Amino acid sequence: MxxxxxxxxxxxxxxxxxxxxxxxxxxxxxxxxIMNENAGLMSDHLMMAQKGVPPDIDRFSGIxxxxxxxxxxxxxxxxxxxxxxHSMDKPEQQxxxxxxxxxxxxxxxxxxxxxxxxxxxxxxxxxxxxxxSFFFLLFLIWSILEKITExxxxxxxxxxxxxxxxxxxxxxxxxxxxxxxxxFGLQSSDQILDLFQAKIVLDDQHNRADLIFGx
Amino acid sequence: xxxxxxxxxxxxxxxxxxxxxRMTTRGMTVSTSSSxxxxxxxxxxxxxxxVVLDLQMPEMDGIETLKILKKxxxxxxxxxxxxxxxxxxxxxxxxxxxxxxxxxxxxMTTLTEKIKKAQAQKMILVEKKSEERIKNIMETRGW
Numbered sequence: 503m504x505x506x507x508x509x510x511x512x513x514x515x516x517x518x519x520x521x522x523x524x525x526x527x528x529x530x531x532x533x534x535x536i537m538n539e540n541a542g543l544m545s546d547h548l549m550m551a552q553k554g555v556p557p558d559i560d561r562f563s564g565i566x567x568x569x570x571x572x573x574x575x576x577x578x579x580x581x582x583x584x585x586x587x588h589s590m591d592k593p594e595q596q597x598x599x600x601x602x603x604x605x606x607x608x609x610x611x612x613x614x615x616x617x618x619x620x621x622x623x624x625x626x627x628x629x630x631x632x633x634x635s636f637f638f639l640l641f642l643i644w645s646i647l648e649k650i651t652e653x654x655x656x657x658x659x660x661x662x663x664x665x666x667x668x669x670x671x672x673x674x675x676x677x678x679x680x681x682x683x684x685x686f687g688l689q690s691s692d693q694i695l696d697l698f699q700a701k702i703v704l705d706d707q708h709n710r711a712d713l714i715f716g717x
Numbered sequence: 718x719x720x721x722x723x724x725x726x727x728x729x730x731x732x733x734x735x736x737x738x739r740m741t742t743r744g745m746t747v748s749t750s751s752s753x754x755x756x757x758x759x760x761x762x763x764x765x766x767x768v769v770l771d772l773q774m775p776e777m778d779g780i781e782t783l784k785i786l787k788k789x790x791x792x793x794x795x796x797x798x799x800x801x802x803x804x805x806x807x808x809x810x811x812x813x814x815x816x817x818x819x820x821x822x823x824x825m826t827t828l829t830e831k832i833k834k835a836q837a838q839k840m841i842l843v844e845k846k847s848e849e850r851i852k853n854i855m856e857t858r859g860w
Contacts, residue, residue: 524801528773531800531821532729538822539735546742568731618775656776 510693518641522609526583529612533576540568582608589636597632597639599664600625606643618656624663630672632715634698642694650682674713681708721745721836726756727771743829753777757785766836772799787814792842794835
């Protein structure tokens with residue numbers, strides 16, 4: 503049964519958006535907590551200085567650096583979330599595939615980290631483009647990633663690389679040293695695969711899945 | 718000056734470093750662990766009054782860690798820290814024996830008060846345990 507983009511959005515959009523929103527807000531809270539403790543630490547040092555303890559400039563410098571690091575981290579997280587929020591603006595567009603992979607990974611970074619799985623991303627030498635909805639592409643990449651990492655042991659390294667295959671079709675390859683799920687029977691993914699005229703090809707060893715785009 | 722022995726378990730090292738230094742300034746003896754596994758090992762090897770435990774960590778989360786901690790050392794007091802405290806999580810943590818659940822970023826005055834209260838609670842439990850042990854010995858020997 504074919505589904506329209508609107509039907510898929512209505513069915514899966516809020517759940518995906520909510521999941522990513524929860525993960526991202528958690529990360530922002532962590533940044534705020536670190537800034538809070540370091541600002542408090544600075545305040546403690548100032549109070550000691552007021553009581554006559556000579557201020558330690560190196561210590562102050564270290565605290566400032568930690569706060570700056572968290573400001574940059576939080577800024578990156580918010581930028582990713584803003585891009586994600588705008589991914590539904592256009593129903594169809596030309597999408598830089600590696601940009602989409604990078605964003606999908608940034609959005610779900612905490613969820614992946616909690617599984618203790620390392621995901622590496624190898625970008626194609628030249629930019630590769632896919633036509634369609636940015637939001638659905640993010641969702642598709644994430645759905646495959648979740649399916650693959652579902653049963654992977656902690657400590658596993660998974661590599662995602664973009665390339666053009668022998669038929670000049672744009673391809674996203676998910677590869678790891680251990681076998682992963684034996685099927686990709688995700689209803690949501692199947693419906694979105696149709697939107698991109700894409701297919702998933704699993705190799706015999708079940709440790710590589712290629713997402714091949716038809717458009 | 719009080720001397721609460723506290724262990725902070727959190728995977729954000731910049732957080733544990735700053736929090737540990739602030740708590741040390743307030744008279745506590747503080748150790749840190751950057752994972753649940755490391756924290757559990759630390760608890761096995763050293764004596765603590767209170768564990769300040771992050772709820773969401775890789776490999777093993779705070780709830781799972783709390784279960785093991787309470788099984789190994791029931792008198793040990795655990796304060797959970799979380800980015801987003803929900804009623805459900807709070808209830809679950811309390812049922813498993815957590816002393817409290819605080820939301821990040823936590824206020825230092827509140828956290829210090831909770832730690833002092835937790836240490837007092839631990840002392841009561843340790844005393845109770847000692848009393849029971851003495852009572853048992855006396856009963857066994859017919860005194």
